[in-house]
Every structure is written in structure tokens, then in C-alpha cells.
Amino acid sequence: MIAVQSHRENYFGTSLVRADLKTLAVRGGLLTVISQIVNRIIRLGSTMVMARILTPGDFGLLAMIFPITGFINLFKDLGLSQATVQKEDVDHQQVSNLFWINVALSLLLTGIVCSLAPVIVYLYKDSRLFWPTVVLSAGFIFRGMSAQQFAILRRQMHFGKITCLNVAEIFVGSVVGVISAIAGAGMWSLVYMTLAFSVTSCVGAWMFCSWRPSLPIHISKVRSMVAFGSNLTAYNAMNYWARNFDYILIGKFWNPFLLGLYYKAYELLLMPLRQITWPVSAVAIPTLSRLQDEPEQYRLYYYRAVNAIAFVSMPVIIAMAALSNELIRIALGNQWIDAVLIFRILAFSGLLQPVLSTTGWVYISLGYTKRMMYWGAISVPIFIASFIVGLPWGPVGVAFSYTVCFICILALPSLLFAFWRSPVRISEFFDTIWRPLTISLLMYPAIELVRINLSSFNIIGRLFLSGAAGCMMFLLIVICWPKARREALNTIKILKMLRNKCSEKTGNSKL
DSSP: OHHHHHHHHHHHOOHHHHHTHHHHHHHHHHHHHHHHHHHHHHHHHHHHHHHHHSOHHHHHHHHHHHHHHHHHHGGGTTTHHHHHHHOSSOOHHHHHHHHHHHHHHHHHHHHHHHHHHHHHHHHHTOGGGHHHHHHHHHHHHHHHHHHHHHHHHHHTTOHHHHHHHHHHHHHHHHHHHHHHHHTTOTHHHHHHHHHHHHHHHHHHHHHHOOOOOOOOOOGGGGHHHHHHHHHHHHHHHHHHHHHHHHHHHHHHHSOHHHHHHHHHHHHHHHHHHHHHHHHHHHHHHHHHHHTTTOHHHHHHHHHHHHHHHHHHHHHHHHHHHHTHHHHHHHHTOGGGGGGHHHHHHHHHHHTTHHHHTTHHHHHHHTTOHHHHHHHHHHHHHHHHHHHHHHGGGHHHHHHHHHHHIIIIIIHHHHHHHHHTTSSOOHHHHHHHHHHHHHHHHHHHHHHHHHHHHTTTSOHHHHHHHHHHHHHHHHHHHHHHOHHHHHHHHHHHHHHHHHHHGGGOOOOSOOO
């Protein structure tokens, strides 16, 4: 019995994690970056193939279903996996209780989505949406059955295993999608790909995490964790509509073709954003959770992470905006050319999205999910109103209205609300991001000028030379600006640490 208890404690105790926090965080950062690079290559490859086989209408049909199924999907977890990661003290029985709650919710939500299939058909007046909705509902069961296994791996910072699982999920799903598209499955190839993601993730989680749940008892022991997760889920549910209600409006009042253009433009933009922010978030939340009682170290880690994200993401987004014509023609094909203007408008909102998304780290790591929920109640109606304002002008109007709302109305209040009574200071936050933001904005005219003057070149040459001009402008400004140079060197130092620490162990040290 003692041996069993000791084995279980290895999953949930954090003393070993805290003793080697720097090494685990740095190694985790490297592994998650690697996984996202590999995943990005796989997803880009599958997108380039499927976008040339399928039509914008095929993607548009799936985009009609996703807002509904995606919203229901938020409740399969109730934020309980984040509660497992964030809570300082947790035991086997508590996590077992959470596991069974997740499973029960997943089964319930699968039934709800199946019952909503006729409603979706009625909403869009399109019978083709019925069976894809029913099939996609099965994915909830697989995600719910693996939520706590992934939480345990993140809590113990086993990022090597998580990396393998993420790559396997994307690879298997992409192979299924591409083969189905080549075989002529049409929109169904997107359904098969999405379901394959969930199945692969679940099977892999049970293989890589040897923890097994026991029967649920003493549900009252997880009351505080359920409260934490419920607040987080409430925020995610509200925020979900801020991110997806535009799909419903465009699909309902315009048509699948235009929705497909908007959907793929947004997805192409989000792909690099997620590759940049998700790896850092995966490491930052458990690390900051362990530092919540050390405000100075918390601040230092947070600012360095935000600065690194800004120096990587902002130049990339600006370059993508300037080269959107070439990127979309290469990635999706000439039939998607009408998505260029939508992409370019959304790219300017993407400038701030990666750094503003880090407010979620503060909310979750400090246990402020109730405040996070309140912010959702404030911001989401404003986002939805912006979609409605832009709707008469189609996808372009929706993209423009959303971008203006995000940058000019909600960006500053979101920071003030998140940082209140936290170790983070808003003045220091702006001091952390304004230099990479300024440098990135100065890159845009340089790239655009070269691109326009190379209009006679082939598309690959124009993309390469214009991108090179942007890189030269970035390097020139960084070299001539002493503080920006120090910050850029610090980002490079972090990247080198990610590489070096992958193969070495260090003793206990401060971040």
C-alpha cells in the first residue's frame, strides 16, 4: 500500500519540479517550440494540398458547424485540467474525481451536439450539415477521456511526452485528411481529419501517462477545483463567441463561399500566432503557478517571456501582412485570392494578440479565474457588436470592424483588468513591447516598397527578396537602437538556453 501511495504521489507532488524549475522550464520551452515547428510544417503541407483539392465552399460548410460544436466542446473539461496544473497540492483521488467528471460531461455533450444537428440544418437551411455534425460529436468523448492525463503531464512538466503526442496528433490527422481529400471525400475529408486529431490524442495520452483513475469518492474534495475550473470555463465560453460569432453571421447572412475565404484567411493568420504563443504558454502557466508566492521572480519571468514573444511574433505578422498576396497564392492557390484583403486587415489585430493573450497566464497562474470571467462578460458583447457593425460590408467589413474594436477599444482595458492586484505593472508591460512593435511597424514600408518594385519577378523571387528586405530593416534598426539590441540579444540568449539545456541538468537556481 505504501509503495502504491508513493507511486501516486510522483504524479502530483511538485517538490522535484520546484527544485529544478529553471531546467524544466527551459527544456520544456525548447521541446514545445520544436513540436510547434514540426506541426506547423505538417499543417501547412496538408493545407496546401487540401486547399487545392477542395473548394472554399467545402471549408465554409465546416466553418458553419465549428462555432456550435466548438462552443459545446468548451464544457467537456470545465477548466478542470488547468485546475490540476495550477493547484499547489492535489492528490490521486481528487484527480480521479475530476477524470470521471470530465468523462460524464463528454458523454452528455456528445448527446447534446447530436440533438443540435437538426437545429444547425434549420439555422443555415442546408441539409448537408446534419451527418458531419453527428460524426464530429464523437470527438468530445475522446478529448474528455484524456484531459486529466494531459494535465498530469503538464503539472510534472513532462514536455517531451507532450511534444510527441502533439506531433503524432497532427501527423495522423493530416494524413487522414489528405488521403480522404485525394480520394474525393470533399468536405468529409475535413471531418475525418478533425476526428482523427481527437482519437490520436486520446490513445497517445493513455500510452504516455501511466496514471489510471480509481472510482470516484468524496466529490466534495474537489469543490474548490471545480469552482476554479467553472470560472475559467465561463470565461472561455463567453470569449468563444467573441472569436467565432463572426463565422455564424457571415455563414447565415452571406454564403459558404465568402465564409470559406474569411475562415481560411483567419486560420492562415492564426497558424503562426499559435505556433509562437502556445509553446510559451504551455511552459509559462505551470512555471508561473509555481512562482505565485515569489512576486519578483514572477515579474522577471513574465516580462522576459512577453518580450521574447513580441520580438518573434510582431516582425512575423508584419511581414505576413505585407506579403499576404504572395503567401495566399503560394499556400492556398489562386482561387483564394479574394482572401488577401481580409487577411491583411486581420493581420494588424494579430500584431497585439500574442502579447495580450499573456494576460491569461496572469489570471490562471494566480487563481484569478473569477475576475477573468468578469472580463469576458464585459468584452464579449463589445466584440459581437463589432461583428454586427461590419456585417453589411461582408467579410471585409467584419474583419475591419473587429480589428478597430480590438486595438482601439479593448486592448488597454484588458491589461488594466488583468494586472490589477498582480505582481505585473502595466507601465513595465508597455516598456517591454513598444520597441519590438515600433521596429516591426517600420519594417512594413520597406517590405512593401521592395515588393511593388519587383512586380515583374516571379512570385517566389518576390516573396524571398521582399522578406529579405524586411529582415535587413529589422536588423539595421536593432543594431542602431541600444536598448532594442539588448532585448534582441536577450531573446537570442533565451533561444540558446532552450537549445543547450535540452541535454544538460543544472542544480536549483532562480529564473
